[in-house]
Amino acid sequence: MFRQKPFALLMAALSFLIFIVFSQQVTADMFAWFKKKELQLSPKVTGQILLNGQPVQGITVLRDLNYGDELYTDKEITDQEGHFSFPPKTIKIKDSMFDTDVKHSLYVERQSEVIKFFGISSLNTLDFNSFNVLLKHMTCELTHPDYGLDLKPDPSQPGVYLGAISKCSFADESVVTNKEKME
Incomplete structure (x- = not known):
C-alpha cells in the first residue's frame, strides 16, 4: 500500500x-488575435503624370490607403518632369477573425477636378508580389481611358484574385495577365 x-x-x-x-x-x-502585427498597405510607389503626352509639373498627387474604416492620405507634388514618389506605408493592426477591406487609390488634383488614375482593393492585405512589382514605376496619361487589369496570383496566397483599374502603363507589366479597356 x-x-x-x-x-x-x-x-x-x-x-x-x-x-x-x-x-x-x-x-x-x-489571445494571439489581441497581439498587433505589421501590415503593408502600400509598397514604394514611383511614377510620372502626363497630359497629352507631356509631363505635368506642379500637380498634386494623392495616395489614399484604407484599412477598414481607417484612412491614410499622403500628398506629393510632381517635379518638372511630372515625377512623383511615395514611401512604403506599413501600419500596426490587431489580428482579427473577420475580413477587412483594404484599398489603395491614386488621384491627381487638377484645378478643381480630381482624377483617379489607379485603384485596387482586396481583403486583409495588399502585400502581393504582383502589386509590389506593378507600382515600382508607372507612367500615367490623364487623357487615357480606364483599363481593367488582372494581376498574377500570389503563390503564397492561393485563391486570392487581384484586379486593378488604371490609366497607367507600368515599367514591368510581366505581372499583368489581362488588360481590358473599360467602357
Whole structure:
C-alpha cells in the first residue's frame, strides 16, 4: 500500500504539469488575435503624370490607403518632369477573425477636378508580389481611358484574385495577365 501512494502522487503531479503546459498554450493561442502585427498597405510607389503626352509639373498627387474604416492620405507634388514618389506605408493592426477591406487609390488634383488614375482593393492585405512589382514605376496619361487589369496570383496566397483599374502603363507589366479597356 505504501508503494502505491508515491506512484499516485507522481501521477497526480505529472497530470498537473501536463495540464499547466497545455492550458498555457491554449491561452496563448486563444489571445494571439489581441497581439498587433505589421501590415503593408502600400509598397514604394514611383511614377510620372502626363497630359497629352507631356509631363505635368506642379500637380498634386494623392495616395489614399484604407484599412477598414481607417484612412491614410499622403500628398506629393510632381517635379518638372511630372515625377512623383511615395514611401512604403506599413501600419500596426490587431489580428482579427473577420475580413477587412483594404484599398489603395491614386488621384491627381487638377484645378478643381480630381482624377483617379489607379485603384485596387482586396481583403486583409495588399502585400502581393504582383502589386509590389506593378507600382515600382508607372507612367500615367490623364487623357487615357480606364483599363481593367488582372494581376498574377500570389503563390503564397492561393485563391486570392487581384484586379486593378488604371490609366497607367507600368515599367514591368510581366505581372499583368489581362488588360481590358473599360467602357
